[in-house]
Amino acid sequence: MKFNRCGRDRGRKSAHGHGHIASVLAGHFPAGIRLEKSLELTMSATGNPAPGESGAPEQSQSSGPASSASAGTAVVSGDLMVELVDGWASVGDSARLAEHFALAPGNPAAAFAVYGKNADTPQVFSQPAAAWTAFREGGPGSRLLSVGDGLNRKIAVVRLDGAIEFAPVDQESVTGVGAPEALRAWCGKPPAIPSPQSPSSDDAGEQAAPAEEESSPGPEAPAEDGGSRGLGLWRLGYAALGLVALVLGFLFFRVTIDDSFITWRYGKTFVEHGVWGWNAEGSPVEGYSNPLYAFLSIIPALLGISAELFFKIVSIAIAVGYVVVVRRAQLPRVQEFVLLAVALASPVFFLQLFTGLETASFALLIGWLYAIVYRRGALGRTGFIAAAAVALSRPEGIVLAAAAIGWSLLIDRSQENRRGAIVVLAGWAVYWCARWWYFGSFFPNPYYKKVAGDASLPTRILDALPVAGPILLPVVLGLAMGIALYRRSAKTSLLARPDLLRDATPVLLALVSAAVVLGLYLQATLVMDPGHRFYWQLLFPVVLLVLSRPILLSGPRERDPQSLLALIALAIATAAVVLWDPQNLTTGITVGTVIVVIALYAGGVRKIAGAALLGAIGLGAAIGFGNAAETTNLLAYRYRVMAHQELGKAIHDTKLPAGAIAIGDSGVLPYEADRTTIDIGGLATRESSGGSLDPEWLRSQNLQLAVMLSGSDDAGSVWSGGAATSVLDYVRDPRNGFWSANGAMAGPGYYLNYWIGPEWQKTVLSDRLGTVFMRTMAQNDKPDAKLFTDNLWNFSFLTR
Numbered sequence: 001m002k003f004n005r006c007g008r009d010r011g012r013k014s015a016h017g018h019g020h021i022a023s024v025l026a027g028h029f030p031a032g033i034r035l036e037k038s039l040e041l042t043m044s045a046t047g048n049p050a051p052g053e054s055g056a057p058e059q060s061q062s063s064g065p066a067s068s069a070s071a072g073t074a075v076v077s078g079d080l081m082v083e084l085v086d087g088w089a090s091v092g093d094s095a096r097l098a099e100h101f102a103l104a105p106g107n108p109a110a111a112f113a114v115y116g117k118n119a120d121t122p123q124v125f126s127q128p129a130a131a132w133t134a135f136r137e138g139g140p141g142s143r144l145l146s147v148g149d150g151l152n153r154k155i156a157v158v159r160l161d162g163a164i165e166f167a168p169v170d171q172e173s174v175t176g177v178g179a180p181e182a183l184r185a186w187c188g189k190p191p192a193i194p195s196p197q198s199p200s201s202d203d204a205g206e207q208a209a210p211a212e213e214e215s216s217p218g219p220e221a222p223a224e225d226g227g228s229r230g231l232g233l234w235r236l237g238y239a240a241l242g243l244v245a246l247v248l249g250f251l252f253f254r255v256t257i258d259d260s261f262i263t264w265r266y267g268k269t270f271v272e273h274g275v276w277g278w279n280a281e282g283s284p285v286e287g288y289s290n291p292l293y294a295f296l297s298i299i300p301a302l303l304g305i306s307a308e309l310f311f312k313i314v315s316i317a318i319a320v321g322y323v324v325v326v327r328r329a330q331l332p333r334v335q336e337f338v339l340l341a342v343a344l345a346s347p348v349f350f351l352q353l354f355t356g357l358e359t360a361s362f363a364l365l366i367g368w369l370y371a372i373v374y375r376r377g378a379l380g381r382t383g384f385i386a387a388a389a390v391a392l393s394r395p396e397g398i399v400l401a402a403a404a405i406g407w408s409l410l411i412d413r414s415q416e417n418r419r420g421a422i423v424v425l426a427g428w429a430v431y432w433c434a435r436w437w438y439f440g441s442f443f444p445n446p447y448y449k450k451v452a453g454d455a456s457l458p459t460r461i462l463d464a465l466p467v468a469g470p471i472l473l474p475v476v477l478g479l480a481m482g483i484a485l486y487r488r489s490a491k492t493s494l495l496a497r498p499d500l501l502r503d504a505t506p507v508l509l510a511l512v513s514a515a516v517v518l519g520l521y522l523q524a525t526l527v528m529d530p531g532h533r534f535y536w537q538l539l540f541p542v543v544l545l546v547l548s549r550p551i552l553l554s555g556p557r558e559r560d561p562q563s564l565l566a567l568i569a570l571a572i573a574t575a576a577v578v579l580w581d582p583q584n585l586t587t588g589i590t591v592g593t594v595i596v597v598i599a600l601y602a603g604g605v606r607k608i609a610g611a612a613l614l615g616a617i618g619l620g621a622a623i624g625f626g627n628a629a630e631t632t633n634l635l636a637y638r639y640r641v642m643a644h645q646e647l648g649k650a651i652h653d654t655k656l657p658a659g660a661i662a663i664g665d666s667g668v669l670p671y672e673a674d675r676t677t678i679d680i681g682g683l684a685t686r687e688s689s690g691g692s693l694d695p696e697w698l699r700s701q702n703l704q705l706a707v708m709l710s711g712s713d714d715a716g717s718v719w720s721g722g723a724a725t726s727v728l729d730y731v732r733d734p735r736n737g738f739w740s741a742n743g744a745m746a747g748p749g750y751y752l753n754y755w756i757g758p759e760w761q762k763t764v765l766s767d768r769l770g771t772v773f774m775r776t777m778a779q780n781d782k783p784d785a786k787l788f789t790d791n792l793w794n795f796s797f798l799t800r
Helices: 015-028 035-045 078-090 094-100 128-137 179-186 201-207 217-252 260-273 291-296 298-303 307-328 333-344 347-354 359-376 380-393 397-411 415-439 445-452 457-490 498-503 505-521 530-546 561-580 587-605 611-624 628-653 668-673 695-700 723-732 765-780 784-790
Strands: 111-115 123-125 143-148 151-158 164-166 660-663 677-679 703-710 739-747 750-756
Touching: 078 094, 078 128, 094 128, 111 128, 123 128, 123 498, 128 143, 151 179, 217 307, 217 333, 217 347, 217 628, 260 291, 260 298, 260 307, 260 668, 291 298, 291 307, 291 380, 298 307, 307 333, 307 347, 307 359, 333 347, 333 530, 333 611, 347 359, 347 530, 347 611, 347 628, 359 380, 359 397, 359 498, 359 505, 359 530, 380 397, 380 415, 397 415, 397 498, 397 505, 498 505, 498 561, 505 530, 505 561, 530 561, 530 611, 530 628, 561 587, 561 611, 587 611, 628 668, 628 739, 628 750, 628 765, 628 784, 660 668, 668 677, 695 723, 703 723, 739 765, 750 765
Parallel strands: 660 677, 660 703
Antiparallel strands: 111 123, 111 143, 143 151, 151 164, 703 750, 739 750
């Protein structure tokens, strides 16, 4: 049993102590926290009965001096005290925090130290709100201390389960040469904690009323009713958000982009043929840009289940994981709700979540990685795992991962941080060189199709400057001037201020993301860009990052560096959205941009607290809602792609001699057909990525079936261009012996006509493809809205 200076042991406090704690809670708990419950927890935790219970044998009846508010943290801990201190910190109430974190009554701390797990060097803060925020962002093992002249006091620690535990005032938490005097002071009359509800000096006599009178039912009832109403409104809000998420999840669960089957075919080919490649024969080609999903596709192939169903389950797990991470971040309730809502109330989020592509996971991993830097500085084991996952999610992921690692090293130069950086970057380099050796190309094949083209890299960079320059150049110059002016005025380098570097993390992410969006994506040939997935996957993390740390929502009108830098980041990201396609701005982009502009004025000019929260909502709205026509088309998309799937199954189920297939939509059809396939689009076939195919090469591949995308069921309506023109010329050459017919109808104006070669003409394949055409004509010859409503409850494709 551990003893302290104010009583026989920690579990025994005076009745007057409980009365004082009750009065503090009554005056300072935020709306929604019930005083009766907090007092009940206080009494039961100290061994005394809660209101309405019988006395316990050990109940102290002392009428001695009351315990202080700080001493009371030994018993008023957990979520209640955390919410209380969170409330003070969120409104910038330094007076209450300083009193609560005082070294002794009337002896405020000179500074506040936050130690990370196993860290020898603390982060030192002069303001208690900043120290509390840094402590809350630390992981298990973090400690918060008040520091003075010859006196230290341990305030709280983060337990292994992530819960915050406040330290009682005793000889273990209060140390230093002045500890004995400080402990004696804590045993005296507690200091009054400032409160807007505190009585005036004329009522000082009433403030010293007995404890029983302070906690009487009379004044307690209004606080309880208001708290219940506030808590009820929050529950209603969360319930409504959950309902919206369920509806959106149900609607977009059916969306699967055809390109996702290109990636999944690698796992299927590996399990069935023992080859890591899109085709089981020939030289391997890296037709995917998402290594993590390619490796994951091995699992459903091994289990013999639908890869499409498997990745739908993965998507649900990602959404649940997002909610869990946000809830565990222990943010203020308003901010937590907004952070959940920007995802769970966004149609574009659910679209990207269920397409089968890596878009949503990539965005969330980026947000998670940068949030660790923003909240803690040092990446730690979790941060480096997130960095590795970002680097392996897409080729450009290494740029974002390296930027986050480098920024973290500027903030925290510890040996552990440097070692983790070396492991991740060296590991990625080994992987990149290994895949370069295996596939024979420095970049994945989609890069050469979408980005490289005929122009050199320097030429493409010059082409991107007129677009990216107007937004990036002023920001970079402004930051450079700001750093120079800061160094001149503060007489120190910005690198000596890790707290400012942490605050600037959103600006770093916004600059890197905008550079990739405007300098790479905008210059590329992007065919499949549903919901603007390319810029969404890099700009949505900016929203997540800004919301990942507590934002000051009220307080004096003064510039908060964290909020100001967050607003700069939001402005950069919003400008990138507008510059993406300024001639076709949707309502969501327009409204979201207006909200961001208002937030910039409110926070940058009027110095209004909470502007960063408003700006994050604005950017979330700008990128979170598509137009109705595209949304309806995507909801019907999977049912149209059934035409491709049925063609593939017909090919698979027909006994055919050796031969290759050529097709432009190289997703589910080759996946089902399980035949050597030439990707006319150039993503998975190296030879066609340049835009043409040599007839001799087509002959060497023994091409026997060409499925050509067409505008009608007429053979002359083929969508020619690029490698499709080369294939069409080859099959139309009479010397090659092809003839054509209707293969399938994917939708009005969207047909899959085919040309079949001499060897396969001798089989029943043509009859089966004709049957597919008649069936798909009946299914898909209708508008998107009609096709979607007819199949509202049809998820049969998941079992195929």
